[in-house]
Amino acid sequence: MTVCDLGCGPGFFSLEMAQLVSASGKVIAVDMQEVMLDRIMKKVAGTKLEQRIVLHQCEDKNVGVTEKVDFVLAFYMIHEVPDQETLFNELISILKPNGLIFIIEPKFHVSKQSFNQMIAKLEAIGLKIIERPKVFFSRAIVLKYIDN
Numbered sequence: 558m559t560v561c562d563l564g565c566g567p568g569f570f571s572l573e574m575a576q577l578v579s580a581s582g583k584v585i586a587v588d589m590q591e592v593m594l595d596r597i598m599k600k601v602a603g604t605k606l607e608q609r610i611v612l613h614q615c616e617d618k619n620v621g622v623t624e625k626v627d628f629v630l631a632f633y634m635i636h637e638v639p640d641q642e643t644l645f646n647e648l649i650s651i652l653k654p655n656g657l658i659f660i661i662e663p664k665f666h667v668s669k670q671s672f673n674q675m676i677a678k679l680e681a682i683g684l685k686i687i688e689r690p691k692v693f694f695s696r697a698i699v700l701k702y703i704d705n
């Protein structure tokens with residue numbers, strides 16, 4: 558699989574996903590802060606994971622990934638984005654048909670109402686709810702992009 562760790566921060570999940578995708582897969586680790594990507598680079602330099610992780614520095618209003626992906630992880634990231642509609646539309650453009658988005662948000666920053674409003678925006682552009690996993694101290698949802 559080709560997966561995108563959106564708002565990857567220091568790469569906690571990028572590294573774990575790089576293990577999961579195996580040698581034929583790829584993780585595109587995306588963050589707008591160069592310092593975060595540098596941290597990942599230092600962690601993987603000289604390891605087998607180095608070849609599986611592509612670091613991508615984006616702008617705050619433009620993810621800018623051109624490759625199609627099977628899966629997007631957005632862990633504790635979406636609430637930091639002011640214009641969620643623009644972001645979600647861009648994510649749809651990079652997801653393969655039947656691609657998945659897994660969004661996890663912190664309960665202490667994101668109310669149930671805000672989370673549900675975010676889900677409504679995702680459903681409005683055609684994403685379907687697949688699962689609502691339980692994640693400690695968090696609100697979480699998995700959605701699928703079904704290309705008609």
Ligand SMILES: C[S@@+](CC[C@H](N)C(=O)[O-])C[C@H]1O[C@@H](n2cnc3c(N)ncnc32)[C@H](O)[C@@H]1O
Binds near residue numbers: 566588618637
């Ligand atoms: C709270 S941290 C979470 C980091 C990581 N996902 C984790 O769970 O460890 C949020 C990250 O999202 C990044 N971020 C915020 N807005 C962003 C945007 N519009 N595009 C890309 N990254 C963004 C921040 O730079 C930061 O590294």
